[in-house]
Amino acid sequence: MHKGKGMKFVGDSRISAEKTSKIPKDYSEYPGRTEAFWPNFLLKEWLAGAVFLVGFLCLVLAHPSPLEGMADPTDAAYIPLPDWYFLFLYELLKYQFASGNWIILGILVIPGIAFGSLILAPFLDNGPGRRPRQRPVAVGMMLLALVSCIWLTYTSAEHVDWETRAEQNKPIPPGESVVDQDHPGYAAYENSCLSCHGGELEGGAGPTLIGTEHTKEEIMDIAVNGTGAMPADQFQGTDEELEQLADFIIETNEAAAE
Template identity: 30%
Template sequence: MSLHKWLNERVDLDGMYTGLLDRKVPSGLSWAHTLGSATLAVFVVQALTGIALAMYYAPSPDHAYDSVRYIQTAVISGPLVRGIHHWGASAMVVLVVAHMIRVFTMGAYKYPREANWLLGVVLFILTMAFGFTGYLLPWDQKAYWATQVGTNIAGTTPVIGDILVKLLRGGSQLGAGTLTRFYAMHVLLFPMLIAGVIGLHMVLVIRQGIAPKPKLLEEGSPLTTSDAQYPAYYQAQYKEAKRGDQRFWPDVIAKDAAVAVLTILVLVLLAKTFGAGLEAPADPSDSSYKPLPEWYFLPFFQLLKLVPGSLESVVAVGIPGAGILALLFLPFYDRKSTRSFRHRPWAMATLGTLMVSCGLLIGAAYRDISPMVEPDTGRPLTSAERAGRALFKGQGCNSCHQVGANKPTGKAGDLPDAPDLTEVGLRHTGVWMHSFMEDPLRFHKNSKMPAFGPPILSHQEIEELSRYMSSLRGKNGDAKQPQFVDTFPETPKHKEP
């Protein structure tokens, strides 16, 4: 008895081949239909490279950074494997989003693929969570402070914010509990969930078939997909779409394989060219570090910087929540039978607005990444001055004020008469600057500068900012003699009752 016959009698190889591979598909499938297979290929690459990295990684604050450094410097092909894993995370996000956009523009989330769309939304959420939990694992400055910001945002959730933060961090602060939790989620929980969702997604694709061209499902169709006649209409049109001789094997598989190989080659090229960065070890005491998340979180990160503090919790929870709900319920409130993007102008306008907005927010975030303004004092900054430097940039002071060769970076406030602060430490004392920043209108009734007193900044933060500004004395500033021009407003005298 041959091996094929033995296996066929037990697992029905011929039936599996007929059901999975030797099946007709709609004619005229484009290369855009390969995005799902490319996503699957990248996930497999992530799993394999993740297993390789886990063999050397030590998930504890004392050893995590050193283990990653060891991978980078001592393990054969370690930098390549880590680079592929790093760029693979971005590729997963790009491909999942691109796949969802393709499905959206073709109206392929409508009957009978509503469940597949729901699984796609879940896969998108899991992919973002997958990237977020992996970000902390190197335990360098970038990882630590970006995760600090991310968990702080989670803490703005009404009612359950404090519980959520403690659940994520394993305590009130980032530490060993946080690292082990993120490691467990990144290595165990999310890979299993993603694999399960992808598996269900593929089962439904086989069950429902690949979506045909939208045009084939619009000719003579009922007005809505909820119409009683629509299922029969759909089945007849789908059968017509498969009248050609195109089959899943080898026609579709060949395209999928070509795109998958090309995607992997691009990941290898990116890993070889750019690698995966590793900054200094995490220093929880360095409050001057300017955190920045991965690029796919930048639109949300930048949006939070543009809203007042009083609305931060509303935006932090409301916008993602509303967006996810809108995606989940999309197949149920959009029941029109029209599928082509040409016949859905409002849907395409919404998609275009969202994509342009995300692009502008990412661009704005990268424009804000200007070099830290370094005073030429000939000595290192103190910890208070470093904290003040971070506040100077974080509060957008460099958007209006020039310091040395660092021109204003934006139009936040549009103050063409904002003073040059290159040598402000020679003109004003730290005490004066502290008082002025708390309430500029006390000093100049027509001042356009916003007040930074509590609750915007605490007294300690204003003190750190004033100390940093006191260190701004221009080139060789410590050798120059200050000429202070401080003028304090008169304190109002209260009449005796």
């Protein structure tokens, strides 16, 4: 028992004298300043998230991403690119101060400082105000990061011919073969090329032949004289079989492009 103003009597020690009601507080005295988390604030967050999700799905349906075939580590001519959300880091590595002898700056130091600064922004600018002009440090750092990412991503993307790249590396649908085994050149391909370039020309020990831009004469020359890591004299057959092999590769690529 406590004497004086605010005297309280507790009959059961298991019941807290400070127990409050579970009824939410009345915020009508503070219009526009605060609100109950449930359901007011949470409902607004759900509505905003739903609008963003629907917009994103519409964008995906209207402009699907150009997918490529399975990566081939043996193809030295293939230029790998990261997904679009990492293109800004890829572009950063093209600059002299973030590549070559300074590559550690490009892959660790600069990104580490940038993302670390965003984590520290709320602690560097911890004023009570919520308006942008009242949080100059946090807003400035966020705008700098946003502009940098957008600019680097745009600069990297504008130098890539995405349609040509996707067409050259077009994946073969599973279960759908583009190889005509009745073609006269298939036997020559099976004897001399299949073990390295795969049954669907998808590559294996050697690079993929799907998407090749070589002419018939160039294919015949490569089959006999080799190129890059491919040694010479891989083809064993007659001149007629060599021509049939080149025709087979060209016609298979045409079928894959359709």
